[in-house]
Every structure is written in structure tokens, then in C-alpha cells.
Amino acid sequence: MNFKLKHPYKFGKGYEKPVAYFSMEFAIDQPLKIYSGGLGFLAGSHMRSAYDLKQNMVGIGILWKYGYYDQVRKHNNELDVLWQERHYNFLQELDFDIEITVDNHPVKVKVYYLAPEVFGTAPLFLLSTDHPQNDHLAHTITHKLYDNNIATRIAQYILLGVGGAKLLEKLGHEVELYHFNEAHALPAAFRLLEKLGSVEKVREKLVFTTHTPVKAGNEINDPNFLHKLGFFNGFSIGEIDGLIGLDEGMFNHTLAALRLSKIANAVSKKHQEVSSAMWGGYTNICDIIPITNAQNKTYWTDKELEKAYEKRSVKKFTSRKRTLKSELFQLVADQTGKIFDPNILTIVWARRFAGYKRADLIARDVARFEALLNNKNYPVQMIWAGKPYPLDHSAVSTFNWLVHFTRKYHNATILTGYELSLSAMMKKGSDVWLNNPRIPLEASGTSGMTAAMNGSLNFSTNDGWILEFGEHGKNAFVIPEADTTAPEGEQDQWDADHMMHILEEEIVPMYYKNHEQWVEMNFQSMADVNKYFRASRMADEYYRKLYNHH
Template identity: 30%
Template sequence: MQSCEIAYFSAEFGLDESLPIYSGGLGILAGDHIKAAADLNVTLTGVGIFYGNGYFRQRIDEDGAQQHLYPAVDPEASVYPVRPVRDDNGRPIVIAVPLGGRKVHAKAWSVRLGSVTLYLLSTDVESNGEADRRLTDTLYPGDHDIRICQEMLLGIGGTRLLEALGIRPDVWHMNEGHCAFLTLERIRMLSAEGVPFETALEAVKASTVFTTHTPVPAGHDVFSIDQMDRYFGDYYWQLGTDRERILSLGRADGAFNMTRLAVSTSSRVNGVSKLHGDVTRELFRRWMPHIPKPDVPVDSVTNGIHIGTWLAAGMKELFDRYLQSDWTVRTADPETWRAVRDIPHQELWAAHQQAKASLIAAFGLPLDASGEGPLVIGFARRFATYKRALLIFSDPDRLARLLGDARRPVCLVFSGKAHPADGPGQELIRRIVHLSREERFKGRVHLIENYAMDRAKKLVQGVDVWLNTPTKPMEASGTSGQKAALNGVLNCSVLDGWWVEGYNGRNGWAIESAADADAELQAARDSEALYRLLEEEIVPLYYKRGERKLPMDWVNLMKESICSLAPVFNTHRMVDEYRNRVYIPASARGKRFAADGFEVASRVAAYKQFIRSQWPGVHVRKVDLLADNSSRIGLNKSAFRAEIGLGAIWHKDVRVEAVGSDGRQGIWKARLDPVQQLAKGVYVYEGSSPDVAIDIWKANVNVRVTPVSPDFANEFEMELSAWG
């Protein structure tokens, strides 16, 4: 298989709780990604920031208020050896980054995981002033000036660090938009070698890929144009073009959007689940309104989890005994997991009870740790309002009856942090603390403070049901439920994110949720569906005991959950998918664009500049629908005829299509070919309707002209279309 070297940039990496430089899902995913790359011997270099005080340690006070503590992160305490990066003479490698007219220096730490090295930058360097030494203290600071400095350090500084280390990646993977300034630095480096800006942009774009994780506009980092000018004033000119051209790469809604910059400078963009890819296409349409949503160039690679990190010791011991001896290196093969069905029910249930007892003991929960203990439902994730932690409390009296049934007791275990600047999220935590103290919920509702990887492991391994109730479709992917499923914990979730792909009707429960413009109405419907599932299906099934007091049907669901979900939602499958679908094509593309003195990049740049300059002259002058088969190429179908004015653009440099609605929120397309030249730059195009069952008169048909090139990464790379 073709090999290539990957640079993987992310603002956070969650490797282990002993290195708390992550806040949540994005960092855990990044950590799992590089662990899987190491398992698969992928040549990958990670780049991030060493946060001196990390993400905050959470403490909940008597009133339920979240307190934010920032103890210093001790690299010596990490399970993974963290070492300073030095040159051949043993001196620390220090790079300089321009920040608002001054130079800030950064050193680096390294973490080695097999074939993968993770480099973490820190500005805690003696040559910096005190304020600059504190720039990398905390993750996701609320101060926008510190935030832009961190992102310049990550993108620009990270690129300079790789250059100083002599690392020349074939592919640059941006995990979220925080690191997108790396593309500007790569352009600057090429500009310093005499490569024109537009050529450098195409060369950088060819070898850059971008993964977006955020399905809502508010989740994307945005800086004011004034901020950009203050921090990049002495940097713009070094890129070989003017300020306005650089700002145009990220300008959106009057500000500079880091996601927009990432999209503008990447040849491949992907969401993190199939549904998220669809949501992202709708989100990005505001930047390219002339392109229908199905054509917006966003793909998807569904997230997974690193099995070696999240599997309970007892479960691993069980799998070692019953699965093939090499199962840990064949986790993406469904055949590997079929043997789970042959594990005796009693042994699988005992392994789960062992994990449940470990959970209860670790957090001192006042619960019976035996198999006769209550059904435990876990809800643990970041406390953001859209995750709806309080949905299950929509009808407190109904919930109290469910939890307090002496014959079939149920308890809820919550855990999670809210961002220090997220007041509504912190209020959710306070509310749960207060509810847990109400007489009807005492001993049945518990909140575990300081959610981190060590606590997450206990929870995903030891609860019986993993609850997930986001407002659909705001969950990009979610991976905590995947970790739970691996351990035989059953998911009960809104059909959002990864669960849309994972749920098969036999491996857990789906809260049927139709997105509604009225949030209260949607919440009412979702809570009713949740209560019905708990009362009529989940609780009765858990307490339905067979021989040896085993919940035989429940264990069958556990087996189905593991067999159907483990081989798909793991990072070995995910990284292999990135390697084959994203990295190898981007590597080949990047090398082709850079070869022979950037010949292809130069040609594409010139072509795009010409097309942009001439595009205002492209017009669809006339469109006729010929249902009487009178066209030259109509074959008993509806046919289309369009007169297109192309001006100076060659007719083979555009694609002309009839585009219509398929009646199912999708579109159909029929190619139109040039059949006649009416005048200089004016052509007649004709084509017939596709072989689909459509009412041509109700399909809202129009004709579209799009620039094309065999060198484009996708059909809509220029984000240009002219419509009739």
C-alpha cells in the first residue's frame, strides 16, 4: 500500500487523564486517532499545544455551582513519557512566532507512540515576557486576543516547528478550524521561495484536508477584521499578495471565520458522521448559495473509538479467551466479533457486573454492587444546553415513580463539565444537584464531579444503559456511546450523529425524534418517547430474569450491540478509511501539484484567475423544455434546450446541466451537450431527462453552468454557478 507522511494538527489531544490537555470529544477523538495510527504503523506526526494548566479541574460546591481550578500540569506525571524537544547538540528547539508586531518564542514537548510522535508547543520560555509566557496556560480561554494568539501559535508555530525538525509532510490534516492558520504559513514559506501567491495557494490546498466537528455556526471560531489587522499587519505582505486577498479566504458575515479559511484552503472537507456531513452541507451553503445542498463539496468519515483505551479489563480478558488470538489487530473485521455470540451468557453478564461494581466502588455510590443492584443509566458528556441533560426530568413525578419502584429500582448517574463561559450549561449542573437532593430522587440521582478520561472509562464500562438526548441534528457524531457499546452497555439515544448509522433495531433503543422548529414541542415529544421506552421496554427487559437469575434477553441485546457496533465504530476502521479515501489521494495530488516547479499548481491558479475574471459574462440566455421529442437527442424523454452565453470562456471548460428536484429533498441532474454555435461565445446545449420517475413539470427544473477542470479536487471547487 502506498505510504505517505501525515501532519495532524489539533487544538487538543486526549491521550490519558494524566495529561489533561483536552476538554472533551474533539480532544479524545484526536488522541484516539493518533493511537490508532500508531497501531496501524501510519507515519503520522501530531501537533498541538502543551497547556501549562490544562483544562480546568471541576469542583461542585454545596449550592451546585461549578468551580474552576487550574493546577499546573506535570509532564513527569504523564503515563505517556513527555520529553522536551532538543536539537542534535542537546539544546531545546525554540521557534519564533509573530504575534501582533512582536515575536513570541515557543519550545516543544514530545510524546512518542510507536510510529507516531506528538509535538506540543509552549510559550513558557524565559525569553518571553510574563504575559506571553502565560499564553499557553489554559485551553479555550474566553479572551479572544489570547485565543487568536493560541491559534497563530498552533498553526504558524506548529508549521515552523516541523520545518525546524526537518519533517516534510505529504498531507496536512486540520482537525477543526483552530489550526487553519497553518495554511497561511505554508503559503508564506513558498512565497519566500519566489512562488506566486495564487500558485502557492493551489499547492497548499492540494495537500491539505480538513475535518469539521461542529454542526452549528456558533461553534466556529470567528475573529474580527480589526483583530486580524492587529495580529497580521506585519504578516500579510509576506504572503505575496494584498491584505484583501488574504482576508477573502476567511471572510464571512463581516468577520474572519476560521472554518471558512479551512474550507477555502483544503482540497477535501469531511464531517464526522453521515448525518453530520449532510448538516454541514446545509451549514456551508451560506458561503456558496448558488450550489444546491447535495452538491456542496463535503464528505464524511464517521468517528470511532480506540478499543485498547476504552475496553474494560474484564471484557478484554473475556475477548482474549473467546475471540481469535489476533483479534486486537483485526477489530475492523466483522468476522472478528462473531465469536462474541458464543460467549456463555453467564460469563458476559459476570464481566459486566464486575465493571459495574468497579464503577460503584470508584465513586462511592450508595448502590448494591451485586447483580441484583438497580438498573443504572449513565449520562456523561459536556454540559451544553443542546445536549438536554434535563430532558429526562421533563415530568419529575413520572420519573420519580420510575426510579423509585421498589421492585424494579433505577438510578441515574450524571457527569460532565460546562465551559467556564457557559452560564446556561453551568445552570444545568446546579439544577441536577438540587434535583438529586429532593426527597423523591435521593439515592436515585447522582452527579460525579470532574468528568475526565478516568471517570469516563468507569462510566462507559459500568453503567447498564447509556443515555443520549441531544436536540437533533446538533450532535455531530458523539463517541461516548460507541465506548459504552464496546463494553456491552446498551445505548438509548436520539437518532442523531453516529447512532443513525449504528442503530439496527436490535442493539439498543432509538428515541424517535423529528426535528421541529418549536424546540419546546420537540422536547415534549422526545421526553414522551423516552419515558415510554423506559417504562415499557428498557426497565421490564432488564428485570426479566431467566435461569440462574440471568437477564437472558438483555444479554442477547448486549451481544448484538457488540457484534454490530464494535467492528464499525472503532478508530482502526476510521484511520484506515482516512488513509485510503483521504490521505493517499491528497498525497498524490499534492505531489502532482508541486512537481516540475509547481507546474500544475501554476496552471490551475492561472485558469481559476481567468475563469473568475470572465465569469460575470456567463449567462443562461434561454431555456426550453421540449416534451414533444423535437430535440436532436431526445429519445422518447423530456428534453432540454438552452442558449448559453460564455463570452471568452471555452465551451469545454464548463459543464451545463438541467437540475431539478427529485421530490425527496434531493436533486437529479441531466447533462446538456453543445450542439450548435449561434455566435461568438454563444452556444446551444441540449440534453434529455434522466431515467428516473419524475414529473418534469413539477420538478422545478433549471439549467446550470459550472466551470470544470480535470485538475479540480471536486466538481464545485470554484464555488461558481450560473443559473437560468
């Protein structure tokens, strides 16, 4: 083994403590397709900012052979899913293997290294079971991110956790802290337990970020099943129950992470309140503090727009925005055969297609939506994009419904391939960034932050990070909060009505009649997002509040 881990910099003050950051997905750059959505976008920005700030961090993830999936179309333009093998010449394959045990079988693991200079990130190690000595079943562990087969998924957690811990041992890279981004890497805690001998000692070495604001979103499994696969790294169910405690006989992943960590964080202030209420009834859990998500400004921001903002030049801003819209619209024309106009107000809804995010809410009242599109004097263009989870049939059918619904409008359409590069294009090429999750289900959300960095105004329900940012009419447009105790249909109706009202009465008229005020609002939004929602602030807070916490 010749590999020597070297950070390419002297560590910044306060960032000397060695930390390993475990995540199922990292959205580092467009060519490296190992992410699905927000969790990955967050991890990618974190790794970039760790590099910018010269932090003593390494990332540990998985090299997904087929990525999450490539989003393509069927012959009738509906969604299709393509699993395409990926090969990368910018990853370095290390000259040693590690071995993990899954279901009492040894599994060989290859290690790939993403050097910091490739994309400007903290060092990143990616694990793969694509090894000649493994059988087909072992190979499938690293085929697909979030595999729908539960046994495969548990094997992925064992790989990330135990494999990641063994890798650090093999490298001789002593870290003081393991940071779990979500509970997937939990088996690393059981590896530590084996080495250190007590839960107290494990707690000294673990910190945890929770992302899910609903009980149902937190994974719960049968401990017998987990034990058989090797999730507990050799500890018996009785030992696990004695050390951590089961939840009514089941193993609750998030709960276990909260009991094994010295401190945890939620991803926005509101999410911290929701999480503390959600887990408050349980004993022996660590404190949950808020560290609001953020995004790496250098990576996401258009330099010319930034210059226009610094000079506060309305003219420069407007002309650059028109250019960026034209670039996005070339792609729209290529994908959909529709030519859009850069002078027209353009609204974008683009994110993961999950039910609670309500992709089709703006079109709930079809007549009203048509009136918005067809307004002769103040027309509007609308673009959707986003990847549903392939087996979330309701999300896929919403996507397909929008395909057919938008066909008859010359100024509304839906794109495929919502990954890092399209995401950046849509943020730069939109005037309004629409975000309408059903409150309070969005833990944080981050796409609106990068939209704001690129002169696109947030138009959102009051949830997640928007609660800390949005001031209606000043730097964003915020839909008044619905009564969350009302039936879902009534909440949707409330939000849809208020959304259309704000569009008709405020957004559209301001864009066309008072463009200077529109740009001023963008400048305010850019100033406010830069103040607090840059990943450098977040990466710094992780060290100050989580890693250096005593």
C-alpha cells in the same frame, strides 16, 4: 539541535505518505490533561490507531499549563473550577526554541515531545509559551485550553498553526499533508502560502475535518483584529480577501478552511448532509465527504467483557458487568456518600454539559422520573457526570440544579471529574448509556461507541453516529424523531415523553424479566460497534479517502 524524529516502526502499506495532524486538544491518557471533550477524545483515539496501523503521522498540539480545568466542588457540592499547574515527567523537552510573532511581538516557544512508546501513539509534539524570555502576556497563551479572552484564543491559533509549521521546518520533517482537526490551526495555511506562493499550491497540502453542524458554532472574527494579532502571517486583509474571500466583510474560519483545502470531511453521514447544505451556497469550497468518527477499541474495551462476548457467555458477561458496576459504585460512594447496588439497572448520562445535549431531560417530568426511581419491583439508579465550559452559565446552572435535585434520592447522583478514566469506568459500569441531544445538533458523538464496546446499551435520540448504528430493540433503544420545525419546548416534550415510555415499557422490564435477551442485545451491540466504529477503520479511511485523494 540533537533531536531526530523517528517513528518506531516501518510504515504499513498505503500509510507511507507523511502527514501532520494539528489539533487544539488530544485526549491521549488520563495523566496528560490537555483536552476538554469529544474533539480531544477523537484526536487521542486517532493517534493511538495511527500507531497501531503503523501510519506515517505526527501530531501537533499545545501543552496547556493548567489543562482545561479540574472539576471540583464548592462547600455546598455545587460546581467549582480549579486551575492547577501541571508537570509531566514523561514528556521530553527538546533542546531548541522556535519563535512566532503575536501582535508584532516576538514570542519564544518551547517544544515537548511525547514519544510513541509512552502511551502507544503516533509521535506527538506539544508547544508551550512557558519560556523564561517571554513576558506574562505571552505566557498566558498556553495557560488554558479555549481561553475565554478572544485575543488569547487567536494567539493560541497562531501558536498551533504558525508554530506547528515552523516546528516541522526546524525538524526538517517534510510532510506532504497538513490535516487540520477543526479550523484552529488555520494560520499554518498562511505560513504555507508565504512559502509556496499560491493558493493552488497550498490546497495540494491541506485537508480539513469540520465538526460543527450549526452555523453559529463556526467562528467568525473581524479581519482587522486578526490581522493586527498576526493571524494572517503578514498578508494584508486585501490580499486575504482576494485569495480566499471574506464573508460579508468578516473572516469565517470554517469557510476559509474549506476554501484552502483540497478535500474536507464531516464526522458522520448525517453531518456530511448537514454540512453540504450549510456551505453549499458558497463558491470555491472543496468537497466534503463523510468519515464517521470512531474510537480506539484496544484502549477502551474491558478485556474480560470482550472474552465473555467472544464466547457469547451470558453468565460470564453478567458476572463481569456486576464487578465493573461495583468498581464504579465505590467511586460513587467516595464522591457522594451514596451506596449503589450492582444488581440494579443503572442509567448513565455523561458527556460535555452543553445546552443542546439536555442533561436534565429525563427529569423533565419530575413525578414520572420519581416513579421510575422508586419502583419497588424494578428500581433504577441514575448517575450524571460531565464538564460544562466554566463560563457557560446556563450549563453550570444545569449541573448545580442536578446537584440539589438528586440530593433527596438515594439512587440518583452526579459525579465530578469526567475525564478519560472516569469516562471508561462509567461506560464499563453502566447498563444504559443515555444520549439525548436535540436533533440534528450532534455532528457525531462518540461516547456511546465506547459504551457499546463495554456492554452498555445505547439509549439515544436519532442523531449523529446513532443514525448509522442504532436499530431499536436489536442493538440499542432509539427515541422516535421529533419534528425539528416545532418550537424547542415542544421537541423537548416529545423527546421526554417518548424517552419515559421506552424506559417504562421496554428497557426496565427487559432488564429484570428477560435478562438473557438483554445480554443478547448487548452482544449484538458489541458486534455492530466493532464492525464499523473502531478507530482503525477511521484512521484507514483518512488515508484512503483524504490523504491519498487525487
